[in-house]
Amino acid sequence: MNGTAGILAAVTFHNPSSIVGWIIVGLIAGWAASHVMGDGGFGVIGDVIVGLIGAVIGGVIIGFIWAGTTGFIGSIVVAFIGACVLIWLIRMLSGGRAAARV
Numbered sequence: 001m002n003g004t005a006g007i008l009a010a011v012t013f014h015n016p017s018s019i020v021g022w023i024i025v026g027l028i029a030g031w032a033a034s035h036v037m038g039d040g041g042f043g044v045i046g047d048v049i050v051g052l053i054g055a056v057i058g059g060v061i062i063g064f065i066w067a068g069t070t071g072f073i074g075s076i077v078v079a080f081i082g083a084c085v086l087i088w089l090i091r092m093l094s095g096g097r098a099a100a101r102v
Helices: 003-013 019-036 043-063 071-093
Strands: none
Touching: 019 043, 019 071, 043 071
């Protein structure tokens, strides 16, 4: 899959049916990723933001190896993967500070 197709797959990869669905996916994925990656969460709003940005990052990453939709649970898993990548990037760019905040 080329770059453009991967980005298009990221946009269509998740299908929570409403903005409320996206917020729920973001909250769950951001909260889980921030706790799995250590140092606790970023607060409710921060966790949602990390989860939503993580959904896009995860969609791009997974879009290169998977063509199709995953449903609600799959969207959470993909967003979780992307949120973990985002937290890792934040920590790398912040000079390894333990409590980088979004």
